[in-house]
Amino acid sequence: MTGLAATGTVTGMIHVDQLTKRYGPTTAVAGLSFTARPGRVTGFLGPNGAGKTTTLRVLLGLDAASSGTATIGGVPFRSHRRGLRHAGALLDPQQAHPGLTAAVHLAALARSNDLPSRRVDDVLAEVGLTPVAHRRVGTYSLGMRQRLGVATALLGDPPVLVFDEPVNGMDPEGVRWARGLFRRLAGEGRTVFLSSHLIGEMAATADDVVVVGRGRLLAAGPVAELTGSGRSLEDVFLRLTSASVDYRAGGA
Amino acid sequence: MRDVIAAEWLKVRSLRSTRWTVGGTALMVAGSSAVDASTNPPGSRFELGDAFPLAGFLVLIVVTTGSGSSTMLGEYSSGLIRATSVAVPARTDVLLAKATVIAALWTIAGTVVAGSSFTIAGLILGDLTLSRPGTGAALLAAILIGPVCALIGLGLAVLVRHAGAVYVTGIMLLILAPQLFSTRQELPRAINHAMPLPAWQRLTQAFGTPEAVGDLYPAAPHAWLTYVLWPLTLLVAAVLVHRRRDV
Numbered sequence: 213m214t215g216l217a218a219t220g221t222v223t224g225m226i227h228v229d230q231l232t233k234r235y236g237p238t239t240a241v242a243g244l245s246f247t248a249r250p251g252r253v254t255g256f257l258g259p260n261g262a263g264k265t266t267t268l269r270v271l272l273g274l275d276a277a278s279s280g281t282a283t284i285g286g287v288p289f290r291s292h293r294r295g296l297r298h299a300g301a302l303l304d305p306q307q308a309h310p311g312l313t314a315a316v317h318l319a320a321l322a323r324s325n326d327l328p329s330r331r332v333d334d335v336l337a338e339v340g341l342t343p344v345a346h347r348r349v350g351t352y353s354l355g356m357r358q359r360l361g362v363a364t365a366l367l368g369d370p371p372v373l374v375f376d377e378p379v380n381g382m383d384p385e386g387v388r389w390a391r392g393l394f395r396r397l398a399g400e401g402r403t404v405f406l407s408s409h410l411i412g413e414m415a416a417t418a419d420d421v422v423v424v425g426r427g428r429l430l431a432a433g434p435v436a437e438l439t440g441s442g443r444s445l446e447d448v449f450l451r452l453t454s455a456s457v458d459y460r461a462g463g464a
Numbered sequence: 465m466r467d468v469i470a471a472e473w474l475k476v477r478s479l480r481s482t483r484w485t486v487g488g489t490a491l492m493v494a495g496s497s498a499v500d501a502s503t504n505p506p507g508s509r510f511e512l513g514d515a516f517p518l519a520g521f522l523v524l525i526v527v528t529t530g531s532g533s534s535t536m537l538g539e540y541s542s543g544l545i546r547a548t549s550v551a552v553p554a555r556t557d558v559l560l561a562k563a564t565v566i567a568a569l570w571t572i573a574g575t576v577v578a579g580s581s582f583t584i585a586g587l588i589l590g591d592l593t594l595s596r597p598g599t600g601a602a603l604l605a606a607i608l609i610g611p612v613c614a615l616i617g618l619g620l621a622v623l624v625r626h627a628g629a630v631y632v633t634g635i636m637l638l639i640l641a642p643q644l645f646s647t648r649q650e651l652p653r654a655i656n657h658a659m660p661l662p663a664w665q666r667l668t669q670a671f672g673t674p675e676a677v678g679d680l681y682p683a684a685p686h687a688w689l690t691y692v693l694w695p696l697t698l699l700v701a702a703v704l705v706h707r708r709r710d711v
Contacts, residue, residue: 273553274546275710293554294467301550306543309475316478317544321551324471364547 224371230280240266242427255418256407263427296368302361310350335363354381415445425456468561496520497581501588515585532617574610605667619698657682663690
């Protein structure tokens with residue numbers, strides 16, 4: 213999965229450089245730069261409204277950057293005609309038609325990328341949805357939709373995986389399963405880029421973290437370095453983001 | 465491109481609503497044709513107008529516009545557009561695949577609908593023949609109004625994006641606009657004649673020399689041009705917008 217391409221860019225590296233995204237008068241991301249590397253789980257942390265989802269949307273070509281770049285393996289994701297072999301993404305649990313079954317949803321996506329149909333069975337088994345594969349997605353719980361989203365991301369066996377709040381709505385068994393899966397995917401040499409509010413979960417899963425607030429980079433580096441001298445990742449996070457929290461209880 | 469067309473076809477054919485929509489519409493049009501033909505005064509002969517009754521085809525127009533628009537609106541409202549766009553970053557391919565699938569579906573369904581409504585009217589009134597002048601064109605126009613409206617609906621869905629506004633715009637454009645522009649004065653008549661419904665009426669219900677048809681309907685070549693230009697223009701606009709827009 214990893215290796216140096218001819219351009220000197222590591223295959224599967226996520227590279228965000230001076231990225232800015234504005235929606236009308238609102239600046240969601242302001243000059244953000246960071247890198248996520250193959251073989252590692254990189255956590256993407258920040259309070260609500262920090263610009264995490266926007267960054268992921270630009271990275272995957274759903275939104276256009278106002279300025280700056282976001283690339284996967286050295287190229288903008290939208291330069292690919294078909295995407296699933298290059299990167300997989302779970303951006304929102306709501307990303308399947310409620311009237312289709314999970315099997316058909318995945319089969320259509322696989323077909324659009326000329327992937328063999330056995331990939332559908334493989335990823336359904338991987339996420340544990342095989343018994344409910346022929347039920348319509350509209351009947352799924354939030355946790356099941358998250359698993360379907362993970363299955364969608366894995367479909368093309370890509371070197372890069374991007375997950376936005378993947379364990380939201382999962383039960384404790386699901387959270388533990390997801391943690392093991394993310395570690396394993398990174399162990400296979402893939403880039404795993406993971407946004408979450410759950411600091412404890414991130415401390416248990418991530419090798420590196422990128423912390424953002426109000427669209428700007430607050431800190432980036434290995435978890436072990438940030439949490440040196442006995443501080444918890446939560447302490448570090450709260451100290452870093454204390455000036456970037458938009459909504460706080462008690463009016464403080 | 466074939467891969468994305470196959471994917472879009474799988475989505476459309478797997479939705480239960482597709483079967484209900486096609487089946488229900490076919491029954492409505494055939495029923496309306498049967499009612500029209502059997503309520504004609506006794507002794508009246510088979511007329512093409514009975515084979516392609518306005519009431520039934522208004523239903524077809526509304527349904528196909530909705531069907532075309534929902535292939536895109538369903539993506540927006542369910543969030544599927546995110547998964548689709550990550551799978552196929554070449555967004556034009558997705559839109560053209562949807563256009564191909566929805567046009568093919570309603571051409572086939574339209575053939576069944578128009579064919580059965582023509583046959584039913586012919587059986588009730590007798591004197592059924594394809595050799596009368598204008599009959600072939602009428603049959604073709606009745607078949608193609610489905611894909612034309614489905615493509616118009618698809619284009620509007622991309623351009624307008626909000627379901628309610630898409631349906632209102634579609635019905636305004638296809639059904640109400642021809643009523644609003646009178647054919648008695650020059651400018652309103654030009655607008656009226658550029659609308660898809662008068663084109664369909666011209667081709668399926670009004671026959672004869674231009675003098676016989678008068679100013680009520682556009683000329684036949686003009687009507688065919690309307691069939692081509694409306695979906696084409698909206699699709700080109702939709703492609704341009706969809707390529708640039710944040711999804």
